[in-house]
Amino acid sequence: MARVGVEQSLTNVQDALRAKGYDVIELKQESDAQNCDCCVVTGLDSNVMGMADTVTKAPVIDANGMSADEVCQAVESRLQ
Template sequence: MPKIGVEQSLTDVQEALQERGYDVIQLRQEQDAAECDCCVITGQDRNVMGIQDVAMEGTVIDAHGRTAEEICQEVESRIRQ
């Protein structure tokens, strides 16, 4: 099962993904994201300068303004690709 990283403040998303059987970890450091197939972020700490240094193979999903159900559907869609 794919490993999904979720920012700490998104507990509703974390619980919804776990209910669907995903291996979910809380993102605490940049290294955590490198281990994940997909990461869900709040979007609040998005890089305003346009410079991104995080090395990651997986997908990043911005949760801003979205429900846990919408995010779960996008995770499933991206994982299947």
């Protein structure tokens, strides 16, 4: 199954993805995202300066305002 990186604070999303059989990795630092097929973030650490270095080419899902089920559906649609 696909490896999904999820921010530490999104424990409900981590549990929901594990229940669906995904290999879930906690994103503790930027390098954790390098080996993921998809990443889920809260969007709280938004880039105010407009500068960013690309760490991964995997799709990134902003879970802000989404339920765990909605995040799972977004992950499934991006990985197909």
